[in-house]
Amino acid sequence: MWNLRTARLMRPAAIGWSIFALLAAFPGASRAAGEEGNKPAAEGRNVGPGEQGFVAVVVDGPPIKSDQIKSANHRAYSRGMTCAECHTSTFDFVSTASVQWANNFPQLTQDEIWTKVVALLPGRERFALASVRNNQPTATTVDMVLDKEDRVFYVVSEVGTEKLLEIRENPAISAVRFEGWTVAEGGPKEWRSVQIKGTAELIPSSDPRFYPALVKYNLVRISKERAERRFDLMRITPTQIWYFDTTLSAEQKSPYQIWKRK
Ligand code: HEC
Numbered sequence: 001m002w003n004l005r006t007a008r009l010m011r012p013a014a015i016g017w018s019i020f021a022l023l024a025a026f027p028g029a030s031r032a033a034g035e036e037g038n039k040p041a042a043e044g045r046n047v048g049p050g051e052q053g054f055v056a057v058v059v060d061g062p063p064i065k066s067d068q069i070k071s072a073n074h075r076a077y078s079r080g081m082t083c084a085e086c087h088t089s090t091f092d093f094v095s096t097a098s099v100q101w102a103n104n105f106p107q108l109t110q111d112e113i114w115t116k117v118v119a120l121l122p123g124r125e126r127f128a129l130a131s132v133r134n135n136q137p138t139a140t141t142v143d144m145v146l147d148k149e150d151r152v153f154y155v156v157s158e159v160g161t162e163k164l165l166e167i168r169e170n171p172a173i174s175a176v177r178f179e180g181w182t183v184a185e186g187g188p189k190e191w192r193s194v195q196i197k198g199t200a201e202l203i204p205s206s207d208p209r210f211y212p213a214l215v216k217y218n219l220v221r222i223s224k225e226r227a228e229r230r231f232d233l234m235r236i237t238p239t240q241i242w243y244f245d246t247t248l249s250a251e252q253k254s255p256y257q258i259w260k261r262k
Contacts, residue, residue: 050080051181051189052246061087066095070104079249098256100240105254113243113259115150115207120243121146121177124218129155131166131176131200138162144175144236145217151261153196153236155226156219162193164232169198173236180246195242203233237261 044057056078063257064087067212083089083100091097108116123145130139140163155166167173173196180191203209205228213233214220220227241259249255 009212016255035195047085050078052080052089054078054080055190056081056085058086063088063090065089066091066097066100067112080246083243098244101254101256102258105249106252106259107254110259112243113257116243116245117187117241117259118146118148118192120179120192125177127175127177127196129173131163131168131170131173133169137176138166142175142234143219143227144177145219151238153238154213154217154219155236156214156231157202157228157232157234159232164234167200167202167234173198173200175236178244190246192246193242193244195244196236196238198236198238201235201237203235205229205231205233207233209233 008069044059046055047058050053059075059077064083064212066089070083082097083104084097089100091100099225107113121144124143125145127144128139128140129142129144130137132138140161142155142157142163144155146153157236176193176195178191178193180193181187182190203213205211210233211224211228213235214227214231220231222230239261243257244255245257245260246255248257
């Protein structure tokens with residue numbers, strides 16, 4: 001089993017960059033591997049630490065297709081390494097890099113993923129929202145509120161914005177919110193994000209659902225009369241959500257978890 005002691009041993013920040021320390025890191029890698037049946041990483045090229053500080057040792061493997069699943073007997077390697085570091089791998093829209101992670105490392109249950117999505121989105125949360133027209137995407141920022149029961153998101157937008165015009169023609173959207181390490185803010189190099197794909201329904205202020213939703217979801221803090229003149233409401237139904245959380249890989253889980261609407 002992976003353990004904290006091993007993880008610390010493998011952190012170059014903690015052990016420094018001396019040859020001795022690097023040599024010490026290799027047995028660390030093989031011990032980290034030490035799940036039964038796994039081959040220890042006795043050979044390979046040290047290619048340095050990743051963002052979370054774990055040293056990667058590359059051992060070239062055969063070319064793989066991205067829908068291939070590594071066996072239970074597959075050699076062990078350090079946290080954060082991708083399949084592509086040791087294998088040349090094909091990718092397609094079915095077996096993307098995220099799907100490759102999800103297929104090769106344990107997934108949470110759909111309910112567990114949903115609970116984590118809800119925990120990351122407690123209130124009115126800032127998202128980047130992409131709409132598309134004539135093959136040209138537009139990304140803008142919006143505040144989204146999750147309706148936990150219906151599993152939909154609400155957004156208000158000034159009438160006549162580019163995104164509303166685009167969504168009127170094509171309701172397909174994608175939206176993402178992230179939190180975690182940035183160069184400027186520092187802190188632990190861990191990230192969490194929620195990436196949505198789905199469709200957006202536009203609800204004009206003449207619709208009886210408009211104002212009750214604004215109040216219920218605390219979407220704006222201006223008078224009813226102003227809100228009705230200024231805004232359209234958007235109701236976003238996610239068809240799938242990728243929940244990304246680097247800390248899950250410390251628990252041997254896939255950092256990429258996918259939730260799908262039934
Ligand atoms: C540290 C390098 C490394 C990484 C990272 C790695 N592999 Fe491998 N893999 C190998 C090597 C080397 C072999 C050939 C067998 C051996 O020497 O262990 C192999 C063998 C395989 C095989 C065939 C045998 C088996 O055990 O299943 C598959 C399939 C495979 N890898 C898939 C993957 C996938 C999928 C990932 C990512 C989730 C991945 N590998 C990550 C090095 C790696």
